[in-house]
Amino acid sequence: MNFLSAIDLGTIEWSRAQFALTAIYHWLFVPLTLGLAVVMAVMETKYYLTKDDFWKRTAMFWQRLFGVNFAMGVATGIILEFEFGTNWSNYSWFVGDIFGAPLAIEGIVAFFMESTFVAVMFFGWKKVSPGFHLAATWLTGLGATLSAWWILVANAWMQYPVGCEFNPDTMRNEMVSFADVALSPFAIDKFCHTVISAWIIGGVFTVAVSCWYLLKKREEKMALASVKIGAIVGLIASIGAAATGHHSAQRVAEVQPMKLAAMEALYNGGESQSLTVISLLNPFTQPDYEKGEEAPLKIAVPYGLSILATNSLGGYVPGVNDILNGYTRPNGIRELSADEKIERGQLAIQALADYRAAKKDGADKAQLNALLDKLKVNMPYFGYGYIRDKSELVPPIPINFYAFRVMVGVGCLLILFFMVVLFFCYKRDISRPAWLQKTAIVMVPLAYLASECGWLVAEFGRQPWTIQDMLPTVASVSNVNSGSVVITFFIFLALFTTMLAVEINIMLKQISKGA
Amino acid sequence: MGKGFLTNVFRLYYDGFRNMTLGRTLWIIILVKLFVIFVVLKVFFFPNHIKENSTAGEEDEYVAGEMIKRGIDH
Structure with a gap:
C-alpha cells in the first residue's frame, strides 16, 4: 500500500499554506514591535538627558503607535501552536521537549517582562521617576527581543537540529544539551539577522510617518526630530543586516547547502x-x-x-x-548521494519498526541493542526514508531565487535610502523635497516585502524538511481531512484581513491625530 | 516588600486602566481576539489530533504507527 492512499495530499499543501499564512501575518506585527521599541526608547532617552518636554511628547506619540501594533499582534503567534497540534501532530510529538523548553521560556518572559514593563511604560509617566520609566521602556523592548530569541531558537533547531537524541520508546527527541539548543550557532545568526532586520522596519516606519507630516506641513518639529532618529536607526540596522546576512549565508552554505543552491x-x-x-x-x-x-x-x-x-x-x-x-x-x-541517504533512511525506519515490534514481543536485551545500534547509526538520515524520488529533495528554486533577490535588492536600496534621508537632514532641508517624502512612504511596504521574503527563503529553502534531514512534511502532517484545513485556512484569511484592516485604520487615525 | 509598594503597584494598574482612552479600544480588540482564538478556534477547529486518536499514555504507539507506516509502505 502506498502511504499516499492513506494521507490526502491536499492536507500537506493546505496545512503548509495555512501555516505560511499565519506566520506571514504574525510577522507583520513582530518586526514593527521590535523596531519601534528601539526608536521610542531612543526618544525617551533624549527626554531623560535633556528634560525637554518636546522629547517626552515625541516619545509618547511613538509609544502610542507601538501600543496599537503591540495590541494587534498579541496572541497571533499562538495560532501557530494550535496548528502544530492539529495539522502537524506527528511533527509536534516528534520534536518533543526541544520545542517545549524554548516556547515555555518565551511564554514566561513575554508574560512577565512585557506585561510588567508595558504597563509601567503606558501608565507610569506620572507614577514613577523618569529614570525608572526610561528603564521600563528599554526593558519593554528587551522583553520583546528576548521573546523573539526563544522563538528563533526553536526555528533554528528545525533548520539545524542539535543538542538532542531520539528516543525510540517515546518516539520523541529528548534534549541532551540545553546550551547546544539555546546557543546553537545557527540560532545566534538567525537571531542577529532577524532582530536587526526588524529594526529596519522600525526605522522605515518612523521615517515614513515623519515624512507624511512634512508633506502635510504638520507636526514639523516632531517630524524633523523623528526622521533623523528613524534614519540613523534604519541605516545602522541596514548595514548590520547586510553583515549578519553574509554570516547567515555562510552558515546556510555549511549546514543547508541545498538551500543556498536553490537561492542561487x-x-x-x-x-x-x-x-x-x-x-x-x-x-x-x-x-x-x-x-x-x-x-x-x-x-x-x-x-x-x-x-x-x-x-x-x-x-x-x-x-x-x-x-x-x-x-x-x-x-x-564525503557527502553521501541522495540515493545513499534514502537507503540509509529506510534502514533507520525499518530498524525503528523492528525495535518496537521486538520490544513488544519481549525480545532479549542483546537483540534490542543490536536494533538500537542499527537505528542510531542511520538516524542522521531518518527523514530520507520518506523520500520517494530524489527530486523531492530540491526546494522550489524560482521562489527561493526571486525571494532572495528581493530581500537583498530592497536591503541595498534601503541603505541608499537612509543615506539620502540623512544627507537631506544634515546637509540640505528634508522638509522640502516632496519626492523624497513620498518615496519614504513607498519604502514601508517595500521593507515589509523584503522582510517577508527573508522568511520565504528560510522556510521554502528548507523544503521538504520540517526538521532538516530528520523529518519531511509528508511524515510530519496529521492524518486529517484536507477539507477541515481548507475551512480553517479561509477562516484565518477572513480573520486576519479584518484584523489588519482594523489595525491600519486605528494606526492611521492615531497618526492623523498627531502628537 | 512593604504594603506601600503593593498599594503603589495596585494604583498604577487601577488608575492606568481607569484613565485609558485609546487603550480601551485596544483592550476590547484584544479580548475579542482572545475569545475568538481560545474559545472558537481552539475548541471547535483545532483539537489535539493525537489525543483524539489514541488512548492516554499510548500516544507514542499512534505516532509510531503513523510514521512507520508512511516510511515502510511506500
Whole structure:
C-alpha cells in the first residue's frame, strides 16, 4: 500500500499554506514591535538627558503607535501552536521537549517582562521617576527581543537540529544539551539577522510617518526630530543586516547547502563561483536542473558566491546536482548521494519498526541493542526514508531565487535610502523635497516585502524538511481531512484581513491625530 | 516588600486602566481576539489530533504507527 492512499495530499499543501499564512501575518506585527521599541526608547532617552518636554511628547506619540501594533499582534503567534497540534501532530510529538523548553521560556518572559514593563511604560509617566520609566521602556523592548530569541531558537533547531537524541520508546527527541539548543550557532545568526532586520522596519516606519507630516506641513518639529532618529536607526540596522546576512549565508552554505543552491539556481557547482545578480529564470516552473542549463540573460558578480559562502575567491560551492549525486567537501568529508541517504533512511525506519515490534514481543536485551545500534547509526538520515524520488529533495528554486533577490535588492536600496534621508537632514532641508517624502512612504511596504521574503527563503529553502534531514512534511502532517484545513485556512484569511484592516485604520487615525 | 509598594503597584494598574482612552479600544480588540482564538478556534477547529486518536499514555504507539507506516509502505 502506498502511504499516499492513506494521507490526502491536499492536507500537506493546505496545512503548509495555512501555516505560511499565519506566520506571514504574525510577522507583520513582530518586526514593527521590535523596531519601534528601539526608536521610542531612543526618544525617551533624549527626554531623560535633556528634560525637554518636546522629547517626552515625541516619545509618547511613538509609544502610542507601538501600543496599537503591540495590541494587534498579541496572541497571533499562538495560532501557530494550535496548528502544530492539529495539522502537524506527528511533527509536534516528534520534536518533543526541544520545542517545549524554548516556547515555555518565551511564554514566561513575554508574560512577565512585557506585561510588567508595558504597563509601567503606558501608565507610569506620572507614577514613577523618569529614570525608572526610561528603564521600563528599554526593558519593554528587551522583553520583546528576548521573546523573539526563544522563538528563533526553536526555528533554528528545525533548520539545524542539535543538542538532542531520539528516543525510540517515546518516539520523541529528548534534549541532551540545553546550551547546544539555546546557543546553537545557527540560532545566534538567525537571531542577529532577524532582530536587526526588524529594526529596519522600525526605522522605515518612523521615517515614513515623519515624512507624511512634512508633506502635510504638520507636526514639523516632531517630524524633523523623528526622521533623523528613524534614519540613523534604519541605516545602522541596514548595514548590520547586510553583515549578519553574509554570516547567515555562510552558515546556510555549511549546514543547508541545498538551500543556498536553490537561492542561487546553481545546478552544477564548483570552485570560484559567481553570484547571480539577476537572470530570467522562469518563475512558474521548477527548472530542469539535471540538464544544468543556466537561465538566460544572467548578470553575475565573478567569485561573488564563493566569497559569500566561504569568504574565499576560490571557495567551493556545491550545486543542486552535486548535492543529489554526492560530493566531497573541501575538508575531505564525503557527502553521501541522495540515493545513499534514502537507503540509509529506510534502514533507520525499518530498524525503528523492528525495535518496537521486538520490544513488544519481549525480545532479549542483546537483540534490542543490536536494533538500537542499527537505528542510531542511520538516524542522521531518518527523514530520507520518506523520500520517494530524489527530486523531492530540491526546494522550489524560482521562489527561493526571486525571494532572495528581493530581500537583498530592497536591503541595498534601503541603505541608499537612509543615506539620502540623512544627507537631506544634515546637509540640505528634508522638509522640502516632496519626492523624497513620498518615496519614504513607498519604502514601508517595500521593507515589509523584503522582510517577508527573508522568511520565504528560510522556510521554502528548507523544503521538504520540517526538521532538516530528520523529518519531511509528508511524515510530519496529521492524518486529517484536507477539507477541515481548507475551512480553517479561509477562516484565518477572513480573520486576519479584518484584523489588519482594523489595525491600519486605528494606526492611521492615531497618526492623523498627531502628537 | 512593604504594603506601600503593593498599594503603589495596585494604583498604577487601577488608575492606568481607569484613565485609558485609546487603550480601551485596544483592550476590547484584544479580548475579542482572545475569545475568538481560545474559545472558537481552539475548541471547535483545532483539537489535539493525537489525543483524539489514541488512548492516554499510548500516544507514542499512534505516532509510531503513523510514521512507520508512511516510511515502510511506500
